[in-house]
Amino acid sequence: MNQTYLQSLRKAKQIFKKSKVSSPGVNAELLLSHVVKKPKVELYLNGNQFLTKNQEQKYKKLIQERVRGKPLQYILGETEFYGLKLKVDKNVLIPRPETEILVENVINFFKDRSEKLQIVDWGAGSGNIAIALAKNLNCFVYALDVSQPALKLARKNALSNKIAKKIKFLRSDGFKKLDKKLEGKIDAIVSNPPYVRKSDFKTLPQEIKKFEPKVALLSKKNGLFYLQQIIEQGKHFLSKGGLITLEVALGQAKKVVKLIERADNFEKIQIKKDLAGIERVVLAQRKKS
Ligand SMILES: C[S@@+](CC[C@H](N)C(=O)[O-])C[C@H]1O[C@@H](n2cnc3c(N)ncnc32)[C@H](O)[C@@H]1O
Structure with a gap:
């Protein structure tokens, strides 16, 4: 029965x-x-x-x-991020609460700006960051990702959240496909890039290791490869005074600060902690002169 x-x-x-x-x-x-x-x-x-x-x-x-061990969000096919409902599947990382801090910092930084901003989201995944920013700021977002299936889902999420007109989803390895005409014109580069180093991957919980996409997690050079690439290549796209905002792993923040200092084009470097007290977000502005 x-x-x-x-x-x-x-x-x-x-x-x-x-x-x-x-x-x-x-x-x-x-x-x-x-x-x-x-x-x-x-x-x-x-x-x-x-x-x-x-x-x-x-x-x-x-x-x-x-x-x-399949994560609940993948089974249900959806999750919540920054008050938004988003679809998720095996092709995208499940958006994390820490990433809301990244978004919050960008929104706070621009809260008094009235003119339309141009923002780049490097590694869009489910579109969580791009959609949250587009919903809360007067802006246009270029959302880049190397993964076609991730972009397909991100587009769906932008449509279901009625914000698709404010976002251009672009399949791109790094900044390669971003129009060179945008050099010097981007107000903010925001990214939660892959930052897990190979030796740490083994220690991740089974739910992450077995089910979340490796392309969203792993990075060479002790987890710093993409972070360095975003800093080095992104600086050419930023306007004077433009903001770079990066999510980092536990123990990476100070190393990322060094990479930013070495890039020589930045000032006002700051580290922000997440709710667990972990240094999670690094911010800097492109020098004005
Ligand atoms: C940590 S996930 C972040 C996803 C989403 N933004 C979030 O916060 O949940 C990193 C994203 O970067 C993308 N990615 C990895 N390598 C890339 C590359 N070379 N160029 C562009 N995107 C890349 C992955 O496909 C993945 O969607």
Whole structure:
């Protein structure tokens, strides 16, 4: 006989507990809510309702996927970032709360500017940064990524968030495809680039290592390859006084400051911490003279 919502939730919770999946109750609820297409509260209000055979099979399959380590966001196919709903799949990194700090800093920096800004998002992924900036600033964003499937999803996200007109998605290895006419005209370069070094990759949680795209994570030169490239190549695109804002890994901030100092075109270098107190974002402005 089929099970009720409450019975199914209880069973799923037990399975997650046994498999040491964190937050077993939340996982059980979100997956069931996804399967029966009802908000969480209705699972309890209609707790004695039975799942159909199809729903039971689907719920079982998703529970198994979660037990095998697939991130909840990939199973649900969506996540939230800076108050926005975004689709995610295996081709894009799941946007992280730390990256909201990167976005917040850019928005704060430009909050008193009224003229239209031109911004570059290097490594757009799901489009989270580009979309959040386009929603909150008077700007046009060039969103670059080397991954075609990532750009396809990012475009969908821009459309569903009704902001596609303010963003140009461009398949580009680094800045290669960005129009040279934009040199000296970009007000901000913003990036959460791949910054995990090879030796640290092994130590990442299974959920990340096994399921998130390597192209979004790994970087040569002790994780600094892309950060250095963005600084060295990006400086030519920045306007005088223009902002570079980079997300970095634990322990990288001071090294990135050195790279910026060495590039010789920057001033007002700052490091910002995330909510866990980790130095997470490095900002600098292109010199005015
Ligand atoms: C850490 S992810 C960040 C994604 C998204 N911006 C976020 O914050 O969640 C880095 C992104 O850089 C892209 N990327 C990797 N190498 C690149 C390259 N050479 N040129 C442009 N983008 C690249 C990856 O495809 C990935 O989407």
